[in-house]
Amino acid sequence: MTNSELKTSPAAIVALEGQPEKLRACLHALVSWVSPIIVIHPENSKKAKQIAKEFGASTITCSELGTHAKWESGLRQINKRWAILLRSSEVITGQLRKSSLEQIKKNVTNPCQYPLPLTTVFLKKRLKYTLDWQDAYLSCLVHISENTNTISQLQKKYVRFDGELIRYSEDTLYDCMNSIHAKAEERANQLAQNIPPSSCGSLFTRGIISSIKSFGVAYFSRKGFKEGFEGSAFAACDALAELMSYLRYYELYIRGGKNLCNNLTSLRKILVIKLRDIGDNILLTPLLRNLKQHLPQTSISVLTWSYSKPVFEKSPHIHQLFDIPKNPSPNEISIMIDRLNSINFDLVISTHSGRLPSELLSKIKTKDRINNHYRGRNKRYSILTSESDYFRSAIERDLDCMRSFGLEPIDIKTEIFLTSGETEWARRELQNNGFDPEKKLILIHPTAGSTVKEWPIERFGTLLKKLSETENIQPLVLCTDAEFARIQQLLKYAPNVKIFHQLSLRQMMAIIKECDLVIDNDSSPSHVATAFGIPTIVLFGQGIREIFRPYHPENDLHYVFYNDVDCRDCELVHCDDRICLEFSPNDVFAKALEMIFGSSKHSA
Numbered sequence: 001m002t003n004s005e006l007k008t009s010p011a012a013i014v015a016l017e018g019q020p021e022k023l024r025a026c027l028h029a030l031v032s033w034v035s036p037i038i039v040i041h042p043e044n045s046k047k048a049k050q051i052a053k054e055f056g057a058s059t060i061t062c063s064e065l066g067t068h069a070k071w072e073s074g075l076r077q078i079n080k081r082w083a084i085l086l087r088s089s090e091v092i093t094g095q096l097r098k099s100s101l102e103q104i105k106k107n108v109t110n111p112c113q114y115p116l117p118l119t120t121v122f123l124k125k126r127l128k129y130t131l132d133w134q135d136a137y138l139s140c141l142v143h144i145s146e147n148t149n150t151i152s153q154l155q156k157k158y159v160r161f162d163g164e165l166i167r168y169s170e171d172t173l174y175d176c177m178n179s180i181h182a183k184a185e186e187r188a189n190q191l192a193q194n195i196p197p198s199s200c201g202s203l204f205t206r207g208i209i210s211s212i213k214s215f216g217v218a219y220f221s222r223k224g225f226k227e228g229f230e231g232s233a234f235a236a237c238d239a240l241a242e243l244m245s246y247l248r249y250y251e252l253y254i255r256g257g258k259n260l261c262n263n264l265t266s267l268r269k270i271l272v273i274k275l276r277d278i279g280d281n282i283l284l285t286p287l288l289r290n291l292k293q294h295l296p297q298t299s300i301s302v303l304t305w306s307y308s309k310p311v312f313e314k315s316p317h318i319h320q321l322f323d324i325p326k327n328p329s330p331n332e333i334s335i336m337i338d339r340l341n342s343i344n345f346d347l348v349i350s351t352h353s354g355r356l357p358s359e360l361l362s363k364i365k366t367k368d369r370i371n372n373h374y375r376g377r378n379k380r381y382s383i384l385t386s387e388s389d390y391f392r393s394a395i396e397r398d399l400d401c402m403r404s405f406g407l408e409p410i411d412i413k414t415e416i417f418l419t420s421g422e423t424e425w426a427r428r429e430l431q432n433n434g435f436d437p438e439k440k441l442i443l444i445h446p447t448a449g450s451t452v453k454e455w456p457i458e459r460f461g462t463l464l465k466k467l468s469e470t471e472n473i474q475p476l477v478l479c480t481d482a483e484f485a486r487i488q489q490l491l492k493y494a495p496n497v498k499i500f501h502q503l504s505l506r507q508m509m510a511i512i513k514e515c516d517l518v519i520d521n522d523s524s525p526s527h528v529a530t531a532f533g534i535p536t537i538v539l540f541g542q543g544i545r546e547i548f549r550p551y552h553p554e555n556d557l558h559y560v561f562y563n564d565v566d567c568r569d570c571e572l573v574h575c576d577d578r579i580c581l582e583f584s585p586n587d588v589f590a591k592a593l594e595m596i597f598g599s600s601k602h603s604a
Contacts (some may be wrong), residue, residue, distance in 0.1 A: 009464045010082035010141070011264055013074035014057075015067045018175065022048035022168055025090040026274075033097060038077055040070035048088075065186040068137050072151055075144065084116075085151070086139045087167065088366060092116075095163025097487040100141050103159060113154040114141040114164040123172055123230045129223040131234045133183055134214050134243070139165055157190065162186045173233065176489075180241045192253045200250050207246030215239035218556075222551060257383040260347070261406030262486030267295055271364070273303045273350040275357050277449055278505070278524035280394065281311045282414050282531055283550070285353060285436065287398045290409045292317040294402070295524055303340070303360070310505040313415040326369065333360070351398045353379060370401050393550030412550075414531040418510055426510035433498050434476055440516045440596050442467055442475045443529075447483045448521040451540040452575045455583065457486070461493035461517070462585040468494040476500060478508060478525060517596055519588065522548060530556050535595045537561070537588065541580045542570050559591060 015024060023039065030037055035056035041048040052059045062073045070341040071085045081538035082104050087090070092100070098118065103114060107171045115138040117140045120127045130136075135192055142154055170176045194427045198206075218224045224231030252257045252388045257549045261266075269375040272292065281304055291300055299319035304311050306323040311319065313391075320343075324336050333356075341364060348356040349370045362380040371381040373388070388397050399409045434452060435441060444467075446460040467475040477499040483500040491497065500511060512528045519537045520526035538549060561583045568580065 008104065009033055010037050010084050010100070011035070011078045011080045012084045012086060013071050013078075014039045014086050014088050015074075016041040016045060016048050016088045016381070017067060018089050018170065018179065020045060020051060023048055023051045024054075025091050025168075026086060026088050027051065027057055029092045030086075031055045033101070035475050036078065038074045039088070040074045050468065063525045064184070065189055065319050068151060071137075075142075075148075075151070078232055081143055081145070083142050083144065083444075084139075085142060086165075089169060090139055090165050090167045090378065092165055093163040094163060095164070096161055096231040101164040103141060103161075105569075108143050108144075111148050111154050112143050112157045113151065114161075115158055116140055116158055117161050117163070117329070119164045119166050120169055121166065122169045122234055123173070123176075125227075125228060125440075127227050129227060129231075130225055131218060131227070132233065133157055133223055134217060134238055135187065139167075146279075168327050170358035176233065176237045180244060180258045182236055184248045187241065187251055188248040191245060191249040192259065197247075197259060198250075200255075203246045203250050210246070211239040211243040214242040220573070240264075254382065255384045255448065257405035260383060263297065264406070267298045268299070271301045271303060271340065271343075271344045271345045271348045272349065273357050273360060274307070274308075274352065275303070275305055275306075275326075275354065278308050278311060278353050279527040279548070280352075281308045282416065282524070282527040283313075283394045283426045283548075284396055284398050285315070285414045285416070285531070286409065286412045287351070287402060288312075288315065290399065290407070290411075291402060293464075296406045301343070301345070303336075307505070310509075311416065314419060315415075316417070329355075336360070339365045345404055349401045349530075351401055368405075370404060372397060385434055391544060391546040394547050394572065395550045399548075402599060414527065414530060416531045418506070418513060422506060422510040423513065425507070426514050429511070430514060433476075435476070435498075439472050439474045441514065442473060442478045442517045442519065442596070443515045443525065443590065445477055445479070445518065445520040445523060445525040446477065446487060447479050448523040448541075450573060452572055452578065453522050454582050455539040456543075456578075457489060458581070459585045459588075460488050461589055463592075464490055464497060467494040467587045468497060470593070473596065476511075478503075478511065489584040513549065519592060519593060530558055533557065535559075537591055537595065539583055540579060542568065542575075543574065557595070561588065561591075573585035 006538045008080065011430055012030050014037065016023065016039060016358060019515060027037060039052040039057050040062045041059060043061050043063065045587060049059050062070050062109055067087060075083060075446050079560065118130050118138065120131055122131065142306055145479055146156065187226050204353060215235045218235035219231065224235045260299060274281050288300055300317055301320040301322065301350055302318055302326065303322040305326050309321060309323040324332060337360065345366045345555060347368045348361055348364050348366045350361045351372045353371045353373060358380050369380065369382045370385060372385045385400045388400060395412050444464060446454065446455045446457060460577060464475055471500050475497055475538060477487065477490060478497065479501050481501050484499065503511065509528050512525055512534060513532045517535050518525055518529035522538060522540050522543060524538045526538045530551055538560045540549065540562045545560055545562050549560050563580050563582055565580050
């Protein structure tokens with residue numbers, strides 16, 4: 001191409017569609033008379049880049065769906081007044097090339113577009129009638145100005161071109177299915193901009209009606225019925241793409257949370273429901289912190305059991321804290337619902353879809369609801385969290401709630417906030433009970449939420465005796481006042497040990513923070529210790545360790561005694577065997593010395 005030809009030649013913007021191999025013929029028909037040529041393709045299209053390089057064409061990555069968006073991204077990269085907008089599956093014939101150049105030579109002053117005459121090859125057959133997707137933009141020759149921002153601003157002008165633009169569309173029905181998927185995705189994004197959120201049923205109905213219209217236009221208005229099998233197949237593909245676009249819109253934008261993801265600034269008030277035990281609530285704390293980090297202007301409120309409420313007190317991430325008894329009366333439930341409805345939350349997240357949380361979720365007035373899965377049961381949600389794999393940790397399962405509307409966690413560390421007064425109280429309390437701040441303090445918690453999760457009390461007694469007899473170690477025992485009667489038998493093994501049993505939950509947490517090591521069943525004190533960075537030993541019974549002990553053994557100074565028995569996760573309330581808890585007191589004692597002193601060979 002000479003310099004004079006280069007100045008008068010149009011540019012070409014080629015949007016990659018379908019199989020990249022078809023790009024070669026498209027560029028071959030352009031390279032001798034068009035400059036520059038820009039190929040617009042999605043990410044990771046190595047084949048398209050390779051073919052473009054063969055013909056000296058440049059490439060641009062465009063993540064947006066739709067040919068129209070790709071063309072516009074290409075137009076922003078050229079400084080010519082004339083350009084040809086094509087698909088990669090299209091070939092310009094010699095006669096069309098000639099008449100296009102003649103049109104360019106005319107004195108055109110206003111921005112405009114000239115649709116090119118299209119001939120379609122579909123399922124390997126050249127069609128007599130032009131069948132195209134109902135919302136497709138025709139490839140065209142365009143004249144643009146400096147003030148042109150979008151193709152839609154260009155006035156359409158129809159002139160008679162000689163020759164034809166041949167589009168080599170799908171070769172097989174398998175290729176058609178891929179095109180249906182791509183077209184449904186593109187149309188779903190258009191629906192998101194034009195229709196309000198609706199229920200699945202109403203969207204499906206609208207999709208059925210719209211798909212019938214699409215079929216009618218392709219089959220009758222565009223004379224698809226005269227093309228035989230190919231015409232019927234195309235009309236069916238266009239109709240199916242239309243129906244799938246409505247379903248895809250619901251899946252992606254409503255159930256998939258993309259509508260909320262695109263409007264995060266609208267979130268002013270979020271309620272998180274966690275009606276679970278103390279340890280589970282501690283595992284929730286990373287979700288609250290991450291929500292606040294991503295949405296600093298949004299108020300975060302929490303609803304939990306009354307006895308778990310102290311876990312969240314003093315948290316800087318929580319605006320309001322609500323609590324309800326574990327077995328609330330209908331009146332208490334009604335009062336709580338009225339109270340929550342008076343606040344007008346924009347989003348309510350239930351991290352555990354049990355019966356009562358789901359009931360509350362369904363009655364709280366809010367625009368969006370997230371009800372995290374529980375044993376595969378998802379109900380009463382507007383935004384779906386994905387079903388996690390079997391061994392996914394409880395922390396990650398909670399964080400999946402925010403992932404469902406596009407937010408990724410920054411970190412997953414648990415946390416508890418104590419005041420300086422609470423910390424000072426714990427230190428005084430320990431000193432008043434004769435504990436030496438120069439010696440290592442080991443806390444023993446011999447109980448659990450269920451007795452089936454408890455290491456036998458006799459073994460705790462043996463361990464406690466060994467610890468009491470070890471130099472520079474001072475053990476203490478922690479339990480509730482209700483548990484004190486049966487825990488007193490530990491005094492037979494260590495008569496001088498102190499048993500703290502009349503503490504509030506906040507006081508218990510403050511005492512734990514002053515310890516050097518916590519030895520616990522699968523229970524809340526070990527979660528408290530981990531949140532404070534206190535080394536912990538957990539005697540893990542029934543349940544899945546990866547779910548309920550989602551801590552790094554080194555970073556969180558955490559060690560779990562764990563037997564991988566066949567009856568794991570049995571959910572029994574009573575068990576006379578408890579082979580899952582067959583741990584030796586000597587092994588636990590050795591591990592305690594190792595974690596306290598850095599060696600299991602410490603001598604008394």
